[in-house]
Amino acid sequence: MITKENYDLTNPYEIAKYIREAKKSTPVKAYIEGNLNGVYEAPIDLYGSDEFYIAFGENTDIEKFLKKYSEKIKKYKIESDRRNSAIPLLDTRYINARIEPGALIREGVSIGKNAVIMMGAVINIGAEIGENSMVDMNAVVGARGKIGKNVHVGAGAVIAGVLEPPSSNPVIIEDNVLIGANAVILEGVRIGKGSVVAAGAIVTKNVDSGVVVAGAPAKVTKIVDLKTKNKTKIMEDLRR
Secondary structure, eight states, X not given: OOOGGGSOTTSHHHHHHHHHHSOOBOEEEEEEEEOXXXXXXXXXXXXXXXXXXXXXXXXXXXXXXXXXXXXXXXXXXXXXXXXXXXXXXXXXTTOSSEEOTTOEEBTTOEEOTTOEEOTTOEEOTTOEEOTTOEEOTTOEEOTTOEEOTTOEXXXXXXXXXXXXXXXXXXXXXXXXXXXXXXXXXXXXXXXXXXXXXXXXXXXXXXXXXXXXXXXXXXXXXXXXXXXXXXXXXXXGGGGO
16 A cells, blocks of 8 residues: 555655656545435445435536436536545644644644644645744745744745756755745855845745845844844744
8 A cells, every 4th residue: 555654754755756656546425315225335434314415426426326226316516626636635633733614734844832724825745844833824835845843824924845957955044034025035045054045035045044035035134132032022822
């Protein structure tokens, strides 16, 4: 059986191999009106009674089921949200973090204790989110992106993924960094500890520790001082 444990998801070649070898899936959900009392049809999961049922399964299996029992079915509606998907979403039920509705997190992502993932955030395979870090609304952390501890990734920010070309290094965000809204961190860039990336900045090269960068392309505008630290400090109450 192919599982993510068989692969090194920090290695782009291993991720590509995992995607290639994974069974592609098109899961669907069918709402059915009809008399299906006593019907059992593996591998479909069928729930319901009193002429209303919900069926879960692969699209091809559901279509065969609907055709086989067409005389018992009055009408149906099928819902689908993916096609030939190779990587399922991460099972977040047992992660010690706050993950809000609408976040899309793929399997193979590591999320640290007390992290916060907000609505609409997208985190791709091989990414790492450190303890107490927040990925704000509609932010994107691409494949293999590494986010340290106590980091804030602002709303709409993009941490570029590095899977193709595989030779590129991943983005690394060190501890205690604040990335402003709609900032873009390009492939292979490292942001040093305690630095601040201004809103809308486009960062094309490494950033030293303890500085503020802004603009497109981003340039150092100042050293992080006490006033900057006070304006950019994270709130512990949001991580409990």
